[in-house]
Amino acid sequence: CSHCSYQHLPSEDAVRRHVRQSNNHPACPVCYRNFCNHCSLYFASEMALENHFRDSRAHPRCAECKVGFLGVPEFKDHVAILHTYQAQCELCRRKFKDALTLQQHYVQSPNHPVCVTCTIGF
Template identity: 30%
Template sequence: MVVWCERCDRSYRTSHALNQHVRDSPNHHECPECDFDCATWDDLLDHCRDEGCRTVCQGCNDGSGSHWEFQCDEYWDHVEDFNVCTQCERHFTSSSHLHQHRLSHRKPTYECYQCTRTFKTYGGMIIHLERRTCSNIDYTDLNKLAAECYKWNYFMDERYRDELLNEGDTVYDVAPLEKEVFLTKAWFAMYWDKNGGPPEEKYKKPNTLTEKEIS
């Protein structure tokens, strides 16, 4: 009985011969999970993504991509070994580069304490405050906000805290970490963006300043 491959417009004497052709031909790319026959390799990867039958990593094979048994241990070992972003399937040279890249996928969920702008990282919001791009706060207000944190002693010398809480005239700007003075954007940006996690897990959100306190 003659069988036909419509895609390649060729006939075969037996089903076995046709199946051998499908396995070997560059015009056929079968899904190992559901036997769906794709015309191209890229079509197969798209099929795996759309159906969720296999886990795809586009960064493999110099960008040609690969597919794995869905969420298998080997895939997650690969993710760790090659610093893979599981959202866009890219490989990175180091875990720190991957961490920085992941920030691009974040939604801006950190709302400024004094205005309606939102940011992707807590450190980014602090930098917004300290650079005075927020018109509703000044350095004195920012120092007071930091002094109200319940773990203020992690980054502030106790000799300065009372003055900051009372909105003293002295402004403490960014300083080297080894000095015992109050640190603002440099410390916040470094600590939160390096260690991750929502700030409320480690800090109590300061009370919102009233219009009287701002003026």
């Protein structure tokens, strides 16, 4: 769920229940229209609202995963949860979530030497 960073909903019914019961979702419980209070628009489905968030210049959009958000607070939460990096390759400047992922990069990338004795990349 891009509005509240809920990661997995098992079915379409679960999505509908989640949207109706959550304060983060501006959906009408009677007509099920999904509202963008920022733009004063409404949409027939949650997917159409998410497309609006992604495509509208009035809403922040994640450059990494191409998801749009209602506002800056939701976008900042998304970045903090999914795009916080703890390690960086000094050679190619790529960022990684942790030291283990960086080490895997060293081993898998042909641009980095690997120790033949201990197989540690660097």
